[in-house]
Every structure is written in C-alpha cells, then in structure tokens.
Amino acid sequence: MLEANATGRSAPGSDVREVQNYIAAFNAGLQLLRSMPLCLRLIREVHATLMEGVRGQERRPGEFRTTPNWIGSPTDTPENATFVPPLPDEMSPALDDLERFLNEDVRLPALVRCALAHYQFETIHPFLDGNGRLGRLLAVFYLVQQDLLPQPLLYLSAYFETHRGDYYDRLQAVRERGQLQEWLQFFLTAVAVQATDAIERAERLADLREGYRQALASSRSRASEVVELLMANPFVTVRNVQAALSITQPGALNLLRGIEKRGWLRDMGTIGRGGRSVWVAEEVLSVIADVAKK
Numbered sequence: 462m463l464e465a466n467a468t469g470r471s472a473p474g475s476d477v478r479e480v481q482n483y484i485a486a487f488n489a490g491l492q493l494l495r496s497m498p499l500c501l502r503l504i505r506e507v508h509a510t511l512m513e514g515v516r517g518q519e520r521r522p523g524e525f526r527t528t529p530n531w532i533g534s535p536t537d538t539p540e541n542a543t544f545v546p547p548l549p550d551e552m553s554p555a556l557d558d559l560e561r562f563l564n565e566d567v568r569l570p571a572l573v574r575c576a577l578a579h580y581q582f583e584t585i586h587p588f589l590d591g592n593g594r595l596g597r598l599l600a601v602f603y604l605v606q607q608d609l610l611p612q613p614l615l616y617l618s619a620y621f622e623t624h625r626g627d628y629y630d631r632l633q634a635v636r637e638r639g640q641l642q643e644w645l646q647f648f649l650t651a652v653a654v655q656a657t658d659a660i661e662r663a664e665r666l667a668d669l670r671e672g673y674r675q676a677l678a679s680s681r682s683r684a685s686e687v688v689e690l691l692m693a694n695p696f697v698t699v700r701n702v703q704a705a706l707s708i709t710q711p712g713a714l715n716l717l718r719g720i721e722k723r724g725w726l727r728d729m730g731t732i733g734r735g736g737r738s739v740w741v742a743e744e745v746l747s748v749i750a751d752v753a754k755k
Contacts, residue, residue, distance in 0.1 A: 572604075
C-alpha cells in the first residue's frame, strides 16, 4: 500500500484498495468522534466508507442487515454453521444495548469494557459483510473516545490475524460456554503485545532517523528533508520529492541519487508508460513491515 501511495499504481488483484478503505474508515471515525459519541450512526457511516468499491460492496454498505447471516464455511447453512447471530428482529435491541454500553459509565477497567464491546459487536454481527474489520476499528475508536489513545496507534488486527484460530475459538467459547475470562485474557494479551510492538517500532524508526540526521549534519543539501519523507513512506519518486520540497525535477533526482550513494535508498527501476523511477528505503521498510515475533 505504501508503494501504491507513492506511485499512484497498485498491482492488479492486490488488497491495496481494502487497506486504503481501512485507513479512510479510521480517519472518518476519528473525525466523527469529534462531534458525536460512539453511536450506531457513526458505526454505519464508517462501514459505508470501509466497504466502498471493495469485496462486499454489493451487500448494503452502511446499512444494518435485514436478513439472517451466519458464520462458517461458504458451503454452510444456518443448520450447520459455526454460529448464527441474532435474527434481525432480535438484533435491534442488542444494538441499542451495545450503544448504551459504549457510552455509559460502567465500573470496569476501560480495556475490559473494550474487550466486552468487541465481543458484543462480533456476536451481533450487524452487517452482511465487513463485521470483522469494523469490529477491530470499533475497539480502537473506543480507546480513543476514552482518551487512552491520542491516535489509532494500536493495531490489534495483526495479533488477531496471527492467532486467528484462537481468536474465533475464544469468541465462540463465550457464546457457547460463557468462558468470558478466557476471552478477556486473550484480548488483553493482544493489547499488551501490540502496544509493545508499536513502541519498539517507533523507537527503531526514531533511532534510524537520528542516525541519518547525524550523518547529514555537515551537508548543505536538502537531503535531511527527504529523510523526513522516507519516515512517512519508504517508497519515493522524483515527483514526490519535487512536490514536497517545491524543487525542480533535476534537483529532486540529484537528492535521491545522493542518498542512494549513502546506501539508504535502492533504485527499484521504472514503472508505467512514462518510466517513472521508484526508490525504496529498505531499512525504514524493514522496521514497518517486519513480522513481529509473538
């Protein structure tokens, strides 16, 4: 997705659009939280953004379902599905309960409330598609609303995806056997692991940036400004540098070539009809993209 943002192009069949929608939905939700509580209206509007132009877009984006759905393999029916969420008539009262829970003063630690809200949402399963993605957004929105996060810096999806089997099993165990303690332990472990991972990556990026800055301390060029661009996106083109620094095409190219000589950039070659060159800062990318060991 970072490469697509830098170049304006993405590989056919890639998940770039879904990731871009995920970020757009995050931003839309954060903007809405400034003017309204975490409510059903906000959830519907975020869902509409999340599902625009991607898989599931034909399944009523931004609208709660009016028909049954179920969780299981594509060939399952309600009779043999792993889980059948509440029917539409039962769903509305459950959603009202969830909305109250998200905004009332419950005497429980905020992270425990967040875990319970996530379980409630996934169990209600109010949309025909996109419930998993939205449920993870909802957890972070809740922490932002509670002033526990200034920005969506906690990426729970990475842990849930890595432990997908355990994630689904824990949710289902609450539904079938009331094993709430086990779900809370799983969710709080995810928060702890991902919070630690975010801090470690931020520190590595800060150290890397400081090292680049020190190496450029005696330079009179604007290479340090390009370094700042690389911290936001390790993929870069001449056009990116031109626009960000308001300089000529030859000037931008010279800066990139100079940084490449230092070993901080690798020329990936050209893309598109115009032969646009793309560089990547591999040290920065490795910090962002390395799979954390959990």
